[in-house]
Each structure stands twice: as C-alpha cells, then as structure tokens.
Amino acid sequence: MSAAVDPSRLSINQETIKQWSMTDLAAGCAEEGVTGVGLWRAQVQEYGVERTARLMRESGLTVTSLCRGGFFTDIGEAARARALDDNRAAVDEAATLGTDTLVLVSGGLPHGSKDLTGARERIADALAVLGPYAEERGVRLAIEPLHPMFAADRCVVSTLGQALDIAERFPAAQVGVVVDTYHLWWDDQAPAQIDRAGRGGRIHAFQLADWITPLPAGVLLGRGQLGDGSVDFKAFRALVDGAGYAGAIEVEIFNEDLWARDGGEVLRETARRFRAHA
Structure with a gap:
C-alpha cells in the first residue's frame, strides 16, 4: 500500500473544468488551495500568452505543463515545415508561461x-530539430503515448515503450514522456x-483520468472522474513515485458531464477524489 498522496x-x-474562463480557473484554484494548473494552447492564445503568464504568477499558480505540441507525421515537406514552426511557437509559449x-x-x-x-x-x-531549440529555452518535450484506439487519427505512439524508444535517441533534458493512466x-x-x-x-509529466465504459461516440470525451472506473491509481502512483518522479500530478479529464456542472463543484470533487484515490 502506498503512502497517502501529498495533496499539494x-x-x-x-480541460477538466473547461467551462471556466482563464480568470475563473485562476481564481477558483487559488480559492481552493490548488497551486498547479496544466494549460492548453488554444485557451492561452485566446487570453494572451503574456497576460496568462502574469495572471498565473499573480494568482500564485505554477503552470505544470502546456498542451499540446506534436502532429509530426505528415509526409509533405510543406506540412512538416509548418508543424516545426508551430512547435517552435509552442515551446516559446511554454517558456513564457514558466513551465x-x-x-x-x-x-x-x-491520409491514405x-x-x-x-x-x-x-x-x-522532428524531435531532432526541436529538442535543442526547446532545451535552449528551458523546456522539455514530453511524448504522450495514447491508447491504441487513437493510433490511426491522433497518435501512432501507443505504448510507453514506443515513446521511450523515440525519446531515448535524445538527451533526457530535451525529450521525455508522459505517464497518463487513461492511456x-x-x-x-x-x-x-x-x-x-x-x-x-x-518522466516529465504524470496525468490521471479514469477509464469508464461504455465509451461515448467519438471516444475522445470518455475520460472518467477519479474513482468512477477501472484504473488503480494508487498502484500507478506507487510505480511512478518508485521510479523517482516527485513532481505534480495532473488530473486531466475530458467529460461533457463534468463540463455541464458548476466548475467550483467539479474542482472540489476532483480534489476529494484525488486525496481518496491517488
């Protein structure tokens, strides 16, 4: 049995509380004593990168990750060049946010x-180009393996072993992996x-979401609240802690039922579930 999780x-x-604006997120987390947030590029860009960074600092919040870069698999040279440019921009955004x-x-x-x-x-x-660029800016690239059901359209890296086979070609300061229980x-x-x-x-990031069935149409929004599904979070945390990771543990849930509820209620429930199940 692993020791009780440190709630800090x-x-x-x-995305867990997608219904909240950036200011709601900052204020709500600060009010509940949650000190870490994982951010998404679209919302950051909409609010403004510098403005988001300032809001997080002033709210006493640490940005634990930025999602997402990637989408490197196009065959055409022009598309691959665009992907590299977009990922350089993502690295710059992460550096500005302090993650x-x-x-x-x-x-x-x-296609085809x-x-x-x-x-x-x-x-x-792509990582051979982006790794040194990111390292110069104090940012690590974290390959996230996704469940095999996403291999065709979203991520051809389906297992942690596959992710490490790629990451280990590069220095750990440049490229690592995400351990996501859902996947x-x-x-x-x-x-x-x-x-x-x-x-x-x-191990550059550790993320939690539960596996619940039946999966919804499109499957992307089928992540469950902690404790509602099949994942043994304590066992996963024991493995990750035992491997030397002592950083933040992100709860990342895509679920329309959660998004339809009051954001403060979802945050408080998530914090309770984290203490009980992680």
Missing part, C-alpha cells in the same frame, strides 16, 4: 498511409516501462 501535488488540467514541459501528441497516420514505422520515424526527425492502464508492460523511464530521468 495536485494540478488541475484546464518546463510541453506535452506532445505525436500525430496519426497521414498505413506505414506506422515511417510515421514514427518522422516524429524522431496506459491496460498495458501489462507499463510497470517495467515506467521503471525504465524513471531510470533515464524521462
């Missing part, structure tokens, strides 16, 4: 392609790969 490690990902972690969703198969190996190699090609809970190789990631200093 809780970070609320912005050292840019989460990468690597991209699915290009069935070449998973080639798609994964194009991810590595990895099913994988019997996850414990060994978490240990591998920890030994290499490559």
Whole structure:
C-alpha cells in the first residue's frame, strides 16, 4: 500500500473544468488551495500568452505543463515545415508561461498511409530539430503515448515503450514522456516501462483520468472522474513515485458531464477524489 498522496501535488488540467474562463480557473484554484494548473494552447492564445503568464504568477499558480505540441507525421515537406514552426511557437509559449514541459501528441497516420514505422520515424526527425531549440529555452518535450484506439487519427505512439524508444535517441533534458493512466492502464508492460523511464530521468509529466465504459461516440470525451472506473491509481502512483518522479500530478479529464456542472463543484470533487484515490 502506498503512502497517502501529498495533496499539494495536485494540478488541475484546464480541460477538466473547461467551462471556466482563464480568470475563473485562476481564481477558483487559488480559492481552493490548488497551486498547479496544466494549460492548453488554444485557451492561452485566446487570453494572451503574456497576460496568462502574469495572471498565473499573480494568482500564485505554477503552470505544470502546456498542451499540446506534436502532429509530426505528415509526409509533405510543406506540412512538416509548418508543424516545426508551430512547435517552435509552442515551446516559446511554454517558456513564457514558466513551465518546463510541453506535452506532445505525436500525430496519426497521414491520409491514405498505413506505414506506422515511417510515421514514427518522422516524429524522431522532428524531435531532432526541436529538442535543442526547446532545451535552449528551458523546456522539455514530453511524448504522450495514447491508447491504441487513437493510433490511426491522433497518435501512432501507443505504448510507453514506443515513446521511450523515440525519446531515448535524445538527451533526457530535451525529450521525455508522459505517464497518463487513461492511456496506459491496460498495458501489462507499463510497470517495467515506467521503471525504465524513471531510470533515464524521462518522466516529465504524470496525468490521471479514469477509464469508464461504455465509451461515448467519438471516444475522445470518455475520460472518467477519479474513482468512477477501472484504473488503480494508487498502484500507478506507487510505480511512478518508485521510479523517482516527485513532481505534480495532473488530473486531466475530458467529460461533457463534468463540463455541464458548476466548475467550483467539479474542482472540489476532483480534489476529494484525488486525496481518496491517488
């Protein structure tokens, strides 16, 4: 049995309370004593990058990650160049926000392609360019493996082992991985790969969401509140802590039922569930 989780490690990902504006998020977290937030680029850009950074600082909040960069798998040279430019901008935004972690969703198969190996190699090609750029700005690139159901359209990196196979081509200060329970809970190789990631200093983010069924249409919005599904969060935390990770633990839930509720109620419930289940 793992020790009780330190509640100060809780970070609320912005998507968990998507109904809140940026100012609501800052004020609500500050009021509830939550000191970490994970932000998303679209909302940051809408509010203003510098303005968001100032709001977070003034509210006493630490930005634990920025999501997302990535989408490196296009075949055409022009599209790949655009992706590199967009990811350089994402790195700059992360640096301005004061976070050292840019989460990468690597991209699915290009239209008409069935070449998973080639798609994964194009991810590595992009990281070879972006890794040094990010390191110069104090930002680490964190490859997030997504559940295999997303391999075709969203992320050809489906396991932590696949993510590490790419990340380990580069210094750990440049490229690491995200351990997300929603995407990895099913994988019997996850414990060994978490240990591998920890030994290499490559666990750059740890995210929680539960697996609930039935999955909704489109599957993307099927993440569950902590404790509502199949994931053993305490076991995952024991593995991640045992691998040497002592940083923030982000709760990142995409769920329309949560978004339809009062944001303060969702935040308080999430904090309670975190203390009970993480």
